Amino acid sequence: MRKLLLPLSGLYWLGLQAWYLYDKFREKVKFDAFTIVVGNLTVGGTGKSPFVYLLARELLKEFRVAVITRGYGRRSKMVTVLESLGNLPDVEETGDEPMMNFLKLQGKVPFVVCRDRLLAYRVAKDRFSPQVVLLDDAFQYRKIQPDFSFLIFDNRSLRYPGLLLPAGDYRESISAADRADAFVFNLKNGDSFSGFPSFLPLKPYMVTRYRVVGFLNGPPDGLRVIAFSGIGDPGSFLNLLKDQGFEVVEFRKFKDHHWYSQKDIEELRRYGFPIVTTEKDFVKLRDRRGVHAVVIEPEIIEGAGIFGDLMDRIRGSIL
Numbered sequence: 310m311r312k313l314l315l316p317l318s319g320l321y322w323l324g325l326q327a328w329y330l331y332d333k334f335r336e337k338v339k340f341d342a343f344t345i346v347v348g349n350l351t352v353g354g355t356g357k358s359p360f361v362y363l364l365a366r367e368l369l370k371e372f373r374v375a376v377i378t379r380g381y382g383r384r385s386k387m388v389t390v391l392e393s394l395g396n397l398p399d400v401e402e403t404g405d406e407p408m409m410n411f412l413k414l415q416g417k418v419p420f421v422v423c424r425d426r427l428l429a430y431r432v433a434k435d436r437f438s439p440q441v442v443l444l445d446d447a448f449q450y451r452k453i454q455p456d457f458s459f460l461i462f463d464n465r466s467l468r469y470p471g472l473l474l475p476a477g478d479y480r481e482s483i484s485a486a487d488r489a490d491a492f493v494f495n496l497k498n499g500d501s502f503s504g505f506p507s508f509l510p511l512k513p514y515m516v517t518r519y520r521v522v523g524f525l526n527g528p529p530d531g532l533r534v535i536a537f538s539g540i541g542d543p544g545s546f547l548n549l550l551k552d553q554g555f556e557v558v559e560f561r562k563f564k565d566h567h568w569y570s571q572k573d574i575e576e577l578r579r580y581g582f583p584i585v586t587t588e589k590d591f592v593k594l595r596d597r598r599g600v601h602a603v604v605i606e607p608e609i610i611e612g613a614g615i616f617g618d619l620m621d622r623i624r625g626s627i628l
Contacts, residue, residue, distance in 0.1 A: 311469075314476035321473050325481065337454035340430055342375075343441045343623045346455040348448025350485060351466040351478040354541020354565070356495035358406045358589070359607040360461055360517065361445050365410070365418045367616055368441050372623060375439035377429040378446065380404030380422035382566025388432055391420040400592050405566060406445070408592045426450055440627050448489070449480060456626065457619060460489035464500045465542060470508045483508055491615050493517055495607075498548040502611070515612030521553055525591055525602035529583030532556055536585045537577060539563035546587055549603065558582055569593055574600070 347364065349355045361376060368374045380389070383404035391403060394416035400408045407420045419437050423429035426444060433439055444453065448460060471483040486492070492514040494502055502516050533556045538546045543562045550557055559580055563573075567590075574596060577584050584600045591602035609616075 311472070311476045318473040318476040321475070322482070325473070332451045335451065338427060338452055339454045340442060341434065342430075342439045343372075343626050344444060344453065344455045344457075345441065345619075346444045346447045346450075346453075346458040347461065348446055348458070349461045349466065350448070350481050350483070352474070352480060352541075353465070353478055354545075355461045355463045355466050356493075356497070356517070356607070357446055357461050358410060359519065359605065360459065360493055360495070361443055362410045362413050363517070363607045363609075364459075364616075365414055365443055368443075368620075368623075369414070369418055371620065372440040372627075373438060374418050374441045374443065375433040375437050376407070376410070376418055376420045376443045376445060377426050377433060378404070378407050378420060378422055378444075379424045379426070380407050381446065382568075383422065384568070386424070388428060389422040390432065390436070391422070392416070392436070401568070405589050405593050409589050412592065413588070426453060441623055448485075457491075457622065458489045459491055459493055460486055461493045461495055462506075463495045463497055463542070463545075467506060470506065486510055486512075491515065496610075497542070497545040498552050513612065513615050513618075515615050516610050517607050518610055519549070519605040519607055521549070521603055522606045523604045525588065525604060526597060526600060529555075529585055529601045531583060533558055533582050534585045535559045535561075535577050535580045535582045537561040537563065537573075537590065538587050539565055539567035539569075539590055540587055541565045546603075549605075550585060553603075555585070563590075567593075569595075571596060 347357050347361050365374055380403050384401040389398050389402045391411040403422050407422050411420050421429040421433045469477045471479055473479050487510045492512050494516045496518040536550055536557050547560050586602050588602050
């Protein structure tokens with residue numbers, strides 16, 4: 310199937326070259342706050358949101374931090390701000406990932422959700438005076454000149470390196486990786502790191518993985534469960550459950566950022582087993598009875614020194 314789509318990938322490549330040419334002469338905006346971009350080169354879930362959480366959690370130990378994100382999949386076009394656990398907007402206004410990370414960070418980092426990141430920054434600057442701004446999923450948002458960029462890969466995104474849409478998963482050519490300051494290789498559920506890929510430019514890198522730390526709504530009663538997920542890489546969640554010793558009786562895949570109806574959940578309840586899902590899916594449920602969400606924490610297993618170097622750069626920029 311991929312081979313049949315190669316001519317369309319060729320057309321995509323031509324459009325990409327025109328975009329690069331335009332971008333070369335476009336003036337970039339530089340924010341007053343130290344600006345960090347987190348992104349990827351592919352479609353699908355490589356682990357950007359968990360890394361944004363990890364990065365924000367570390368930075369807020371020393372700096373005033375704000376996160377700017379478009380809130381992909383949300384049902385609102387208005388600027389929406391997450392700033393207080395006591396006055397949460399509806400998740401449909403924010404999108405699932407901003408709400409998930411805001412809650413994981415215990416409301417200590419404000420999120421400004423808007424497709425227009427320039428407008429979002431003006432709101433963040435006026436309301437929160439951040440010293441550091443994280444731009445989530447903004448590697449292709451070239452109107453802004455960041456101070457530092459992380460590019461996230463998982464093993465799935467490295468299988469067909471550089472194969473452009475629609476035959477492949479890449480939104481940009483591999484050469485675009487040279488714009489990044491550091492790479493993050495995100496291991497999922499037993500994946501191993503086989504070494505720095507030869508097709509990428511040499512950059513500092515870190516390796517991360519997830520560990521399960523608990524459950525929202527408590528752990529399920531028993532190991533036989535029904536599971537569902539609407540994330541970019543649903544197979545990784547299924548593998549995680551199996552690694553934790555669960556017997557998944559039925560696994561239901563929904564499209565990424567799916568908005569769940571009561572009917573969706575009632576159909577799963579008919580099986581009579583505990584229901585397990587992800588944190589990202591859990592925040593969108595209106596009725597959470599009998600639904601348990603696996604809580605994960607990303608951890609750095611190689612290259613933690615990059616965070617130390619980044620902190621030094623931020624300190625130097627705000628003195």
